[in-house]
Amino acid sequence: MTSKTPKKKPSFPEVMDELQSRFLLNLPASELASSERLFFQIEQCFWFYEDFYADRFAHLQHVKLNDFARQMFAHCSMLKPLAHRCDELFQDFKTYQRQVPVVGCILLNTQRNKLLLVCNWKGTSWTFPRGKVNEGESDRDCARREVFEECGYDVGDSLSPTQYLELVQQEQRIRMFLCTDVPEDYAFAPQTRKEISTIEWFGFDSLPKKTWSVMPFMSRLKRWVKSSKKEKRTTSYDGVNDETFGNGKADFSVEEMFSVNERLTGQKFEYDGNPHDFGKPTSRPAATRANAPIFNKGLAPVQILTRPLSAPLKRVEEETTCPSPSPPRQSTGSTPFGSFQFDAVDIMAVVT
Incomplete structure (x- = not known):
């Protein structure tokens, strides 16, 4: 039985050889012509070193990008002639980075009262999903890519080219598309x-600490949400309605609506374009003895129409003898309340 030979731990020079072969030696001359393009490649070397070497082997130290760049310039024969300019080239690269446009998305829930934020790996700041625009990449393509890379969510083609918030900080353009x-x-x-x-939803008024890059957008975001809600009132039931009815369109015409209302209320409604009179019936049938119940004994029923305060509700005493018949009234709609008519839009029930 043979035992497996333990894997040899790579030395730092061996790691640098691997990295320069993977990222630098086969670069075209155009990539080495400017400090910006060169340091983009060195940055790729740095992240690969951090992820696959420093995290796995305890004897390989974690370093900062500028320290890693100095060591790569000192090790790589192709970069050694520029080693004395390493710090200068690094500062040029940082200046260039600050000028590259940053694009991302403000992801909002259906009610537009919560937004999605992401926290960086070290937990030092919260921000919207965003990142720097690649060479030749459109703003919308960049926003879609960054949201997917940082959140695993694909906004698809839903981003409008005109729906975004933008500001400029220290000569850097920052654009956030609005995704609802x-x-x-x-x-x-x-x-x-x-x-x-970390990826988490937050209410507009309950943002976490360390949101320096978020706060400059909040006042304008709240104004945009308020304006958009005036155009379309969004409720918490919108999603439920979509699940219930799907994309089907209503086929209930105005004429059918009036017909159903007429069957339900016994009143015929018409609309002449005047919204102030809409809902008032065209005919007002009077109450008749046939459909108006007569109350002779016991407590008077609950009032339907308001009565003067000076006329309190009276109890009708129980009669022990048959009263003498009274002459019939002229009105055929006699009730304990007299004859009245209901207005379809102005009915008020008063319970005392």
């Missing part, structure tokens, strides 16, 4: 390594 109706129960998950630690 994002399901709160979606299983968000980052698709990249060691970039996002």
Whole structure:
């Protein structure tokens, strides 16, 4: 029985050889012509070193990007002639990075009262899903890519080219597209390594601490939400209605509506374009003895129409003898309340 030979731990020079072969030696001359393009590749070396070497082997230390760059310039024969300019080139790269536009999305739930934030890997700040625009990439494509990489959510083609909030900070353009109706129960998950630690929904007025990059957008975001709600009132039942009715369209015409109302109320309604009179019946049938019940004994029923305060409700005493018949009244609609007519829109029930 043979035992497996333990894997040899790579030395730091061996790791640097591997990284320069993977990321630098086969680059075209155009990638080495500017400090920006060169340091983009060195940055890729750095992240690979952190993820696959420093995390796995305790003897390989975690370092910062500028320290890693110095060591790569000192090790790589192709970069050694520029080693004395390493710090200068690094500062040029940082300046360039601050000028590259940043694009992302503000993801809102259906009610538009919550937004989705992501926390960086070290837990030092919360922000919207966003990132730098790649060369030749449109803003919308960048926003879609960044949201998917950081949240695992694909906004598809839902982003409007005109619905966004934008500001400029220290010469850097930051644009956030507005994406609504994002399901709160979606299983968000980052698709990249060691970039996002937490993804969470927050109410507009209950944001966490460390949201420096979020706060400059909040006042304008609230105004946009308020304006959009005036155009379309969104309720918590919208999603339920969609699940119930799908995309079907209503086939209940105005004429059918009036017909059903007439059968239910016994009144015929018409609409002449005047909203102030709409709902008032065209004919007002008077109450008749046939459909008006007569109350002779016991407590008077609950009043339907308001009565003067000076006329309190009186109890009708129980009669022990048959009263003498009284002459019939002229009105055929006699009730304990007299004859009255209901207005279909102004009925008021008063219980005392």
